[in-house]
Structure formats: structure tokens, C-alpha cells
Amino acid sequence: MSPRTLQMMLAPINSIKEGAVENSDPDLSDDDPTFQDLSSRSTQPRSSSSSKDASIPETSNCNVLIPASRKTRKRQRNPATWKQNITKALRNTGKPYTSMSKSRKEVPARRMRNPCTCRLKCFDQIDEARRTEIFESFWNLGSVELRRIFIKSCMMEPKYKYSNAQKPRSANIAFYFTINNKKNRVCKTYFINTLDITDRQIRTIRNKSNDIGIVAEDLRGKHTNRKKIDEMIVKDIEDHINGIPRIESHYLRASTSREFIEGGKTVKQLWRDFTEDRDPNKPKVDYWLYNQVFNNNFNIGFFQPKKDRCDLCSEYEMATMQHKKELKEKYDTHLKEKNLSRLEKQKDRESIGQGNVCTVYDLQAVMQCPVGESSSFYYISKLNCLNFTISELARTSKKNTNKEQNENIVQQNPEEDTTAEGKTVGAYGDVFNYFWDETQGKRGANEIGPCILDYLGKLSEKFPDTQLNIVFYSDNCCGQNKNKFIACLYSYAISHFPNIASITHKFLIRGHTQNEGDNVHSLIEKEIKRNLKSGPIYTSHQYVTLIKTAKKTGNPFKVLELTYDFFEDLKSLQDQWGYNFNEDDERKPVSWNDIKVLQFLKDEPFVFFYKSSYAQEEFMRVSMRNKRRKMPSLEEVSIRKAFTNKIPLGVNKKKGLAELLRKSLIPPFYMDYYKSLIED
Numbered sequence: 001m002s003p004r005t006l007q008m009m010l011a012p013i014n015s016i017k018e019g020a021v022e023n024s025d026p027d028l029s030d031d032d033p034t035f036q037d038l039s040s041r042s043t044q045p046r047s048s049s050s051s052k053d054a055s056i057p058e059t060s061n062c063n064v065l066i067p068a069s070r071k072t073r074k075r076q077r078n079p080a081t082w083k084q085n086i087t088k089a090l091r092n093t094g095k096p097y098t099s100m101s102k103s104r105k106e107v108p109a110r111r112m113r114n115p116c117t118c119r120l121k122c123f124d125q126i127d128e129a130r131r132t133e134i135f136e137s138f139w140n141l142g143s144v145e146l147r148r149i150f151i152k153s154c155m156m157e158p159k160y161k162y163s164n165a166q167k168p169r170s171a172n173i174a175f176y177f178t179i180n181n182k183k184n185r186v187c188k189t190y191f192i193n194t195l196d197i198t199d200r201q202i203r204t205i206r207n208k209s210n211d212i213g214i215v216a217e218d219l220r221g222k223h224t225n226r227k228k229i230d231e232m233i234v235k236d237i238e239d240h241i242n243g244i245p246r247i248e249s250h251y252l253r254a255s256t257s258r259e260f261i262e263g264g265k266t267v268k269q270l271w272r273d274f275t276e277d278r279d280p281n282k283p284k285v286d287y288w289l290y291n292q293v294f295n296n297n298f299n300i301g302f303f304q305p306k307k308d309r310c311d312l313c314s315e316y317e318m319a320t321m322q323h324k325k326e327l328k329e330k331y332d333t334h335l336k337e338k339n340l341s342r343l344e345k346q347k348d349r350e351s352i353g354q355g356n357v358c359t360v361y362d363l364q365a366v367m368q369c370p371v372g373e374s375s376s377f378y379y380i381s382k383l384n385c386l387n388f389t390i391s392e393l394a395r396t397s398k399k400n401t402n403k404e405q406n407e408n409i410v411q412q413n414p415e416e417d418t419t420a421e422g423k424t425v426g427a428y429g430d431v432f433n434y435f436w437d438e439t440q441g442k443r444g445a446n447e448i449g450p451c452i453l454d455y456l457g458k459l460s461e462k463f464p465d466t467q468l469n470i471v472f473y474s475d476n477c478c479g480q481n482k483n484k485f486i487a488c489l490y491s492y493a494i495s496h497f498p499n500i501a502s503i504t505h506k507f508l509i510r511g512h513t514q515n516e517g518d519n520v521h522s523l524i525e526k527e528i529k530r531n532l533k534s535g536p537i538y539t540s541h542q543y544v545t546l547i548k549t550a551k552k553t554g555n556p557f558k559v560l561e562l563t564y565d566f567f568e569d570l571k572s573l574q575d576q577w578g579y580n581f582n583e584d585d586e587r588k589p590v591s592w593n594d595i596k597v598l599q600f601l602k603d604e605p606f607v608f609f610y611k612s613s614y615a616q617e618e619f620m621r622v623s624m625r626n627k628r629r630k631m632p633s634l635e636e637v638s639i640r641k642a643f644t645n646k647i648p649l650g651v652n653k654k655k656g657l658a659e660l661l662r663k664s665l666i667p668p669f670y671m672d673y674y675k676s677l678i679e680d
Contacts, residue, residue, distance in 0.1 A: 475513040
């Protein structure tokens, strides 16, 4: 039988193969009674942002439907990798497999058995090559239902039959193989041995066939005895979860679309709050259902203050051998850049003094108020408070100065996160904290830039007779510090302050941006956590006090409370300063994502220099303006304010805060503060 012939025979049933879930052959289970068909067992979907098998419907065992376009908290299931489905696929294609039973029985592959020696001389009608083709095509179908239909198509009533065979299902049957569109009758033994099936399978097909010859669908695992869930109950749960205020992740907002909620409660505590607030006349909701809707219908994570692991390092660590080979070059470059950046930072710290200043800065994770143990605080959108920290690093003694030792640092074991700065992380000098809430400013370059400019002004006043060379370190946040607006601010600063000779900004490697600023933020967070044990935090002014007292020894942290009139419009500055930020002087494109170092010199105010790797020796030069376009002169450049008034709160936040005032959950002492926010 040719493949084309077999395809023509199966044309009417192709749709079954495309849409049906393939089940194990019930007749084959007689050969292996311990075999369990688990493919149709209902399971909860496990979803993530990416899908490996998008054709599988996302439903759970309680009929709670999950929209196909919605990302969920759970990983997406990939049934193709399940052991029972791998075993079933091997079984359905006639290949050897290991039973899923406790015995772990080894079942051999299907193979043709010896032909018959009957009077029909079947072995003379079909040669061995054709017989092998029939066997392979049959098992390559890979589907129980398709194999049954094929077997049924090969069974016909013979021209002559026994007179006592009255019942249709007990009558004798003739078997035919179609070769070159011609039916060739064979005996039952030849038929069974060619396909390597059993007589039980033939009896099953006859029993499942109706009067017009259609084989009934296999109903195993397709029971309808599933618990039905009222859609209104699911909607009530979703409404409750949607009512929980979301928190934008400070560290992950560029790399994930997952939503975050405050980590002060667990899913079970959220369920308890839901049941307590629920109308007692409505049906009771069990925890398993609330948990299932939370995990399967939403992609929500509990807020964590920092991201501890590097994505690329984690991916490489968990990758297969083949995937590791593909990632090897990228991973090695990543580690080299990480070690070089830390070595560079160590050298900068050793050079501190005589006009050399090394500083790190970072924006702390959002702090909210009011915050406390009360559930009423948890379920409202709270006021966001922001703290931008600039930490001056202390000078360290020189070590590992010779070339051989430096190379050892660069080639250190990647599994060990021992940095080039060793135990000096956390050794800092003065720390400046610029604090504001969301009614005064946002969290972009317009807010970060003026804080940097203010710090540079303080530094210039502190050392009026010294030419300063300032080095900044930070993470790679494009919206805050790695953009053309901050670049223009640096150029403006070296032109504006007479004793600042150069500014160099070095970006730590993604996933390995741990620095002294994190140490400062850790002290602040610990102080806040200790304070919450004694009572709620009601206003942003309480955070200011906690920041000032977070450092118990040495110089306390300095805090500057900012208002809307402090922030400046860096976009307007950039429009006046320059327009070319994407092409260097050699007409090569500038990839800002790849920039590792930026440098600004007083002698060339409208030029910046950059490196795309710490291993790169020479800087690339970029002219931000040229003579072809008329631009304001250096004396004509000015900066205007970013805001003329306070930023009003959103409707939901005003509504939530008003509800807290109405319930008297905020002490009268703080009511005027919140009334001023609500009425603006």
C-alpha cells in the first residue's frame, strides 16, 4: 500500500487527527494491564509569559476559564513534556516504552510477525516490502482512533459466509489490504501479524461500530462529572483581587509585565479578608477556589524590595548542555564585564582624594503611607513616597595593583560573587537623601537630574579651590539616569560650575549592580520595619525622621525634603543643548543600551565620550550639535521648572484616603495633612 493510497483512505478522518485528544488503545491495555492512561485527567493550567504549546486549551477542573491572552501567575503547562504523555506517545507509535505502573515494566517495540501459511496464500499476494510499508504507515498514524478507523476500513463481510451466523456482530469477517487501489483478501492471522495487533482489538472495533459502520468515539477520561462553579462567584473573587492596589516594581518594571501587590499578606490572608467582607447570604467560597482564581486568572506577585539574581546567570545555570553552548560566548562576555566594572570601581575608590570624587546613586523602592497592620490600609491605593540616595564612597587602600593580580580578579570563579571591592561594600562617606512624594514629583529624569545638579553644587561649594573630577556609578535604568537628558545635565553642570573639570558616569552590569547605595537603603528599610512594630506610619514626614535616624553610628544620613518647584524640565534643556545623540563622529550608531561609560569634559561642553565595554581602551566621541543647525549659545541656555503646581492624586487614591478619614482610621492629628491631599 502506497502512502498516497493510505492518505486517500484516511482523508475523511483527517480532522479527527488534528482536533482530537489522542487516547491510549483500550485493547492494547489488555497486553499491559498496569498501564494507566493519564492524558485526559483534568489538571490545573500552569502558565507564564511564554507558551510552548499554545494549542492546548486553558481550563481547570472546576471550569474556571482563563482568557487565552491573559498571563497568569503559574507557569504554563507543557503536556508534551509530561512523563505519562511521552509514554503514551511512544505507545501509540509502536515504540518501546517503560510502563508508568509501579512495576516499571519494559514493553518492547511493535514489530511484524511471521506471515501465515493458509490456503489463501496471503504471502504470495503481498510482497514483504509492501507488507512493511503497511505496518509502518499504520503505526505512524500515532492515534488510537485513526488506527481503529483504518482497521474498520479493512474489514468486510465475505461473499460467502456460514449460514448459522445470524447476528451481525458474531458473523464472520473478511480482511483486506488495499494495494494499488485493488483489495487483496488476507486471512485473519496474516492481518493480525502484519499490523502486530490482537484479536481483542478487532472484537472491540466490531462492538463499537454502529449499524452504518461508524466507530464510536472513545469516551475514556471524558466524563462530565465535574464540579460546576457559578460564574458570579468567580467574578466576586476577581473583583476582590482587582481591588487590591498594585505596586509598580522599581527593579523589574523594564523586564516584566507582572503586577505586584504589597507583600504584607499571603493568599490565604487575602481569602480570609474576602470571606469576612462577603455578604453572608451569598454562597461560601473555599480557599482552594480563591487560590485557583488568584494563581490562574492573574499574573500577580508579592512585592519584593530587590532583585537578587541575574537573569542571564540564572538562565545559563539552568540551561541544558546544548543551550549552554549557545549562551557560552554571551555569558563569558557578561562575566568579564561584571568583573571589569568592579575592578574599575575599586581603582576609582583607591584614587579618591586630591579632587577625585567617587559616588554611587540610586532610587530606593517606593515607600507608601499610610501603612500598618490594619486590613483597611492594605486595600486602598496609598500615597507613594520616593527617596533618591547619593552616597559618597570612602577611599580604600590599594591592593591587587600589579597586572597579574588584576587579571586574577577579572578571571575569578563566576560562581563566587566575591567582588573586586571585597569587604569595602558599605564603606561610604556623606550620604544625601532627596525625599519627595508623588504630589510633588514623579520618578523620571526631571526628578533625578535636579537632585544630581544640587549635589554637584554642594560639592563645588565644598571644594571651591580644587579642580574636581567626579565619577558616578549607578544601575542602567534608561528612564532615570541612562538617557540623553541626564547627559545634557552633566554637560550643563561642567559648564556651570567652574571647578568641576570632568564628570564620568560608569554603569554597573545588569544583574550585578550591588553597591553602597543598597547598603544605605537596607538600613533605612530595617529602621522602617522596626518602627512598624510600634504602630502605623501615617504620613511621609515620618519617613523623613526614620531616614535621619537609620544610621546609628557616625554621621547621620542627610535628608532634603523636596517640593514640586525644585524639579526642572530636562527636556527643554536637551532641546537647547543638542540634538545628536545617536551617531558618533565616525558616523557609527550609538547604542545606549550597550554604553558602559560616559564622560564629559569642561573643554568640550557640547561633546560626550562613551565606551561600550570596560575592556575598550579608547573613548568614542559624539558631538551633540554642529554648525548646520542654529542653536542657542552657552550663555543663552536656561533651565525652566518642570512643574508649576502640585500633582493631584488620582481619583482612586483620593477615594481610598477619604474612606480612611470617614472611618476614623487615621488619627485626628494627621487629618489636615490628608484633607489637603484630597482637596487639591
